[in-house]
Amino acid sequence: MTDFVTIEKGLGPEGRIAVVRFDRGDGINALSPEALRQLTDTARSFEDDAETSVVVLTGGTKAFSAGFDLRDPEGRSRKTMDMDTLRRHLKLGPRLTRAWQEMEQITIGAIEGFCVGGGVALAVALDFRIMASDAHLRVPEIWLGMNMSWQSVPRMLHLMGPARTKQAVILADQRVSAAEAYEWRLVEQVADPGKAFDAAMALAAKVAAQPPLSVAMTKLTVNRLAHALDDLASHMDVDQFALTSLTEDHKEGVEAFLGRRKPRFRGR
Secondary structure (H helix, E strand, O other): OOOEEEEEEEHHOOOOOHEEEEEEOOOOOOOOOHHHHHHHHHOOOOOOOOOEEEEEEEOOOOOOEEOEOOHHHHHHHHHOOOOHHHHHHOOHHHHHHHHHOOOOOOOEEEEEEEOOOOHHHHHOOOOOEEOOOEEEOOOOOHHHHHOOOOOOHHHHHHOOOHHHHHHHHHEEEOEEEHHHHOOOOOOOOOOOOOHHHHHHHHHHHHHHHOOOHHHHHHHHHHHHHHHOOOOHHHHHHHHHHHHHOOOOOHHHHHHHHHHHOOOOOOOO
């Protein structure tokens, strides 16, 4: 089975920085179910790592991630699953984002190229995001006849507020430039093209130079306060996703995407 994720540890001050690279080598970096599992396992692999204070997550040079892989055979098999099997399979995404959010280490995303859908969901689960000035974000789920899930809406709400979250999610065909993402507080820093990773490593070095225990405990406190009601607010998003995936609009959205045409939604 192909490994989509590589880990390099022992970098930076006192060797306290790790770099995780998610790169399928195809310039798209879509999140297949197997990629979701590998990225989840990667996050969990740091649970007992007392030597690492900061984890930098980066994608390919052309794309952080194109989001969920609609062409993957396992992913496409969802349309033939019964509801119970579908609900279980749909938990792969929220399991991924939760694993990255709950890491004790500080996490920093370095975004080059484009970051779409599930890629955005993963990015907003991190502590910090640094984006190249020529990169862009997009949340196309509604354009595909689905809802944004993986507990992403509460995370985006914390970062941007309600109006910008609605704008980013509901206007699903809209690209959000790096400048807009910074203005909206969706990313914390904009770097020169091709330099997002370097900027992320510079930030990581500053964090790694701080007392590790104090950093970890502060992150835990902030996250507990900020995300205390997230599970309550988004506990139904998997089921909402499952229901919308059974609609005619979802079928039309996916077919339009694969056929490179504009969808025609009918509210059915």
